[in-house]
Amino acid sequence: MTVIQELIGLFVDDGALAIAILGVVALAALVAAAVPGMPLAAGAILVLGCPGVLLINILRASRS
Amino acid sequence: MTVSLALIWPAITSAFLASLVEAVEALTIVLAVATVRGWRPAGLGAAAGLVLLVLIVVVLGPLLDIVPLRLLQLTIGILLLLFGMRWLRKAILRSAGVIPLHNEVAAFATETADLRRQSRQNETRLDWLAGLASFKAVLLEGLEVVFIVIAVGAGRGLLVPASAGAFAACLLVAGTGFVVHRPLARVPENTLKFAVGVMLSAFGVFWVGEGIDVAWPGEDLAIVGLMVLFLAVALGAVALARRPHVKVLQ
Secondary structure (H helix, E strand, C coil), X not given: XXXXXXXXXXXXXXXHHHHHHHHHXXXXXXXXXXXXXXHHHHHHHHHHHHHHHHHHHHHHHHHC | CCCCHHHHHHHHHHHHHHHHHHHHHHHHHHHHHHHHHCHHHHHHHHHHHXXXXXXXXXXXXXXXXXCCHHHXXXXXXXXXXXXXXXXXXXXXXXXXXXXXXXXXXXXXXXXXXXXXXXXXXCCCCHHHHHHHHXXXXXXXXXXXXXXXXHHHHHHHCCHHHHHHHHHHHHHHHHHHHHHHCCCCCCCCHHHHHHHHHHHXXXXXXXXXXXXXXXXXXXXXXXXXXXXXXXXXXXXHHHHHHCCCCCCCCC
16 A cells, blocks of 8 residues: 555645646647647647646745 | 657666666665664665566566557656656755755664664564565665656657666666765755756656647757756746745755
């Protein structure tokens, strides 16, 4: 049980950040599937979304 | 499958640096066990951890060939994003002084105190418990190394260079630890985590993009651009989140 908890802990430390990352990936995948003619649109969501959610999470953590 | 230098060097470097951090953490616990109970339980526990790790790699490794490439890239991309951005978040918060820096000397003292406390409670079982602590440290930190190697290597046939980077780091830490017999407190762990977090996050975005058919401008070179982006955002985040009286990264 401890090992499983440790394994999950490798990927999830702050739940809000993990959910936000998965949200960005899901949105990018959705856009890639819905608009296959614009592959850069999904890339832009990833490139802006991932650093964006990190920045927001850091600012929240620093103010709490 | 063509592998460009734009991917090989980041793969080797990120596997090397990340493995360096993990190996240092494992060494601290193995040394604590050796200090309290001697090298026999520490060595046996570490060896058992290594054997189990090898078994896991041998049994599960070939399964990677069965998984379709796009699915593999998407899966490891997501895991890399979760793993890399978790490291980067922690490194940023530590650099900004929001949370305290990890201290190998303190970790060594805590582990040693725990083992000594256990020895007072149950002397006869202590060798077993000490060996288990050593085993667990090597297994868990080793699993992280294996994950990093697979994550940066499996998406584009880079398993060999990534493994070489990880192996070199483990060898370096084990050799140094064997010589100095002390926790490697001078290793700038937070700076390493910061750098590795930047690299793994960039790899994560890149692999997720590959997995969902994003045509990256510059193809493999896009990963360098992604690293620069994450580095800029991370440094900006440190500046914005910085608490008073914290001036340096490490």
